[in-house]
Amino acid sequence: MEVTFEEVYGSFRRPVWRLARRLTANDEEALDACQEIFLRVWRGLQGFRGEAKLSTWVFQIAWNYLRWHRRRRGLRPVVVALPGDSDGGAVDCLADPAPDPERRAGSVELVERLKTALAELPEHHRAIIWLRDGEGLSYEEIAAALDVPIGTVRSRLARARHSLKRTVVG
Amino acid sequence: MIDEATLELLSRHLDGDLTPSERTLVEARLAAEPGLAAELAGLERVRDGLRALAARERPPATLDAALEPLRHSAPPAPGLRPAYRWLALAATLLIGATVTFRVAQRAPTTTTDPAPPAREVRAARDTPYPLRPLPTSAVPEDQQLLGAADHLLASPPPTPALPEPPVHTALGPLTEEERQLTAPAESEPRRQREEPGREKARAQARDEEGYGAAASVAGETPRQAVEIARKGEAGLASVDAASTRLGPTAHAESGPREAAPQRTTVTLTTSSGPVVVRLATRVVGGVAERPVLVTVRGGIISAVRAASTNELPPLPEDLVRELTGVALEAVADGEYDATLRVD
Numbered sequence: 001m002e003v004t005f006e007e008v009y010g011s012f013r014r015p016v017w018r019l020a021r022r023l024t025a026n027d028e029e030a031l032d033a034c035q036e037i038f039l040r041v042w043r044g045l046q047g048f049r050g051e052a053k054l055s056t057w058v059f060q061i062a063w064n065y066l067r068w069h070r071r072r073r074g075l076r077p078v079v080v081a082l083p084g085d086s087d088g089g090a091v092d093c094l095a096d097p098a099p100d101p102e103r104r105a106g107s108v109e110l111v112e113r114l115k116t117a118l119a120e121l122p123e124h125h126r127a128i129i130w131l132r133d134g135e136g137l138s139y140e141e142i143a144a145a146l147d148v149p150i151g152t153v154r155s156r157l158a159r160a161r162h163s164l165k166r167t168v169v170g
Numbered sequence: 171m172i173d174e175a176t177l178e179l180l181s182r183h184l185d186g187d188l189t190p191s192e193r194t195l196v197e198a199r200l201a202a203e204p205g206l207a208a209e210l211a212g213l214e215r216v217r218d219g220l221r222a223l224a225a226r227e228r229p230p231a232t233l234d235a236a237l238e239p240l241r242h243s244a245p246p247a248p249g250l251r252p253a254y255r256w257l258a259l260a261a262t263l264l265i266g267a268t269v270t271f272r273v274a275q276r277a278p279t280t281t282t283d284p285a286p287p288a289r290e291v292r293a294a295r296d297t298p299y300p301l302r303p304l305p306t307s308a309v310p311e312d313q314q315l316l317g318a319a320d321h322l323l324a325s326p327p328p329t330p331a332l333p334e335p336p337v338h339t340a341l342g343p344l345t346e347e348e349r350q351l352t353a354p355a356e357s358e359p360r361r362q363r364e365e366p367g368r369e370k371a372r373a374q375a376r377d378e379e380g381y382g383a384a385a386s387v388a389g390e391t392p393r394q395a396v397e398i399a400r401k402g403e404a405g406l407a408s409v410d411a412a413s414t415r416l417g418p419t420a421h422a423e424s425g426p427r428e429a430a431p432q433r434t435t436v437t438l439t440t441s442s443g444p445v446v447v448r449l450a451t452r453v454v455g456g457v458a459e460r461p462v463l464v465t466v467r468g469g470i471i472s473a474v475r476a477a478s479t480n481e482l483p484p485l486p487e488d489l490v491r492e493l494t495g496v497a498l499e500a501v502a503d504g505e506y507d508a509t510l511r512v513d
Contacts (some may be wrong), residue, residue, distance in 0.1 A: 014227070014229060114220060130220065155174070161172070161181050
């Protein structure tokens with residue numbers, strides 16, 4: 001399977017950044033983590049033989065590094081939602097189809113609350129719900145990337161969703 | 171309060187992961203239980219909110235800048251897989267330990283080598299004998315060659331037949347063991363004590379083989395000598411091979427007898443100085459003094475054969491085999507008229 005680093009980087013720079021942002025304390029750490037992750041991807045790309053999906057392989061590298069990084073630093077990410085927080089200044093428009101400004105404002109508020117609530121979840125739950133709802137990976141891909149049984153993915157995902165719903169929606 | 175099994179069913183329903191029968195069951199319960207439907211609606215909001223969060227997050231431009239060098243360089247070739255890395259490491263350690271143990275077992279207990287060789291060139295063949303650095307203090311660096319090494323570095327004194335300076339000056343100081351094995355005054359009486367009558371038998375064997383002339387230059391140290399001269403340039407080069415074995419006479423003393431390993435130091439003396447080649451030889455047959463033709467190709471003796479004018483029996487195959495392949499960097503390629511002499 002021939003794939004260039006440029007292609008991998010182009011396809012996964014945003015997903016890896018987002019996962020790093022979920023599992024680190026701030027943008028600076030996420031930036032450092034992304035560099036390390038993509039360095040590992042670059043080093044290992046010639047050895048990637050297509051036995052797994054490329055997305056699974058990349059997320060596996062990312063997950064392993066981020067978990068190691070957190071254990072090494074002993075950090076627990078603290079997300080402080082500031083007004084106008086723009087995640088480093090490069091912010092898309094909120095992908096909310098609702099034209100109603102009030103509803104739009106409500107969604108923005110919901111997203112901010114979700115960010116904070118996400119940071120309070122256990123690491124595995126956070127990674128699983130993010131890979132499923134944030135990145136759209138299948139259960140099988142999540143199980144492969146995080147190296148857990150698929151049943152664990154299902155049960156932890158259900159718990160994580162319920163926890164976020166209770167915190168954010170009520 | 172919703173139990174965990176129901177929460178998992180709702181979560182899977184959200185993802186379309188239910189089997190048809192599970193879906194029927196869940197939809198029936200959703201229709202019947204408003205609390206369950208509210209829970210599902212809440213889960214949908216969470217999912218949509220997370221999707222919205224994903225859509226708004228982008229990496230900073232500094233990430234692209236930081237990874238710019240990687241994006242324009244080829245990834246490195248894959249290395250060994252982790253499992254094989256451990257295997258390779260274990261094999262390396264095992265080999266290293268084995269070699270260290272073997273070397274420690276075979277290393278001579280006494281040595282006076284002043285310094286390790288600056289450059290080693292091995293004879294282009296395998297040898298059953300352990301390697302040992304050649305003292306190089308007296309040999310110019312560009313002329314040092316190392317053949318299949320052994321610890322019996324023979325340094326014969328110059329003989330009248332050899333016009334070049336004494337060989338042992340090029341070999342540096344000898345160890346005590348080497349002195350015992352190579353010095354005629356010390357080694358020969360010891361050998362005679364161990365094997366009485368051997369010298370007499372050797373002389374008889376030489377006579378029987380028609381090589382009696384060798385006795386006049388043999389002295390007390392068994393030796394072979396090959397004197398090489400470039401065609402048309404007499405005296406340009408000579409090879410002196412000193413052996414610690416008695417050669418063909420070993421068969422003549424007491425019936426069938428295994429030939430002891432022949433260990434030889436060959437010194438090739440060229441116009442630019444002596445070059446030492448240490449090799450292990452196992453010469454069974456013997457020759458006295460006879461012309462041979464030595465071919466050097468690519469700094470290696472590629473052929474040793476009897477000169478065309480030679481009417482004597484063929485050269486001993488094992489001696490030819492030993493000399494063939496020996497690296498002689500300091501000797502230019504070409505064919506050399508040589509004289510092979512065995513004491």
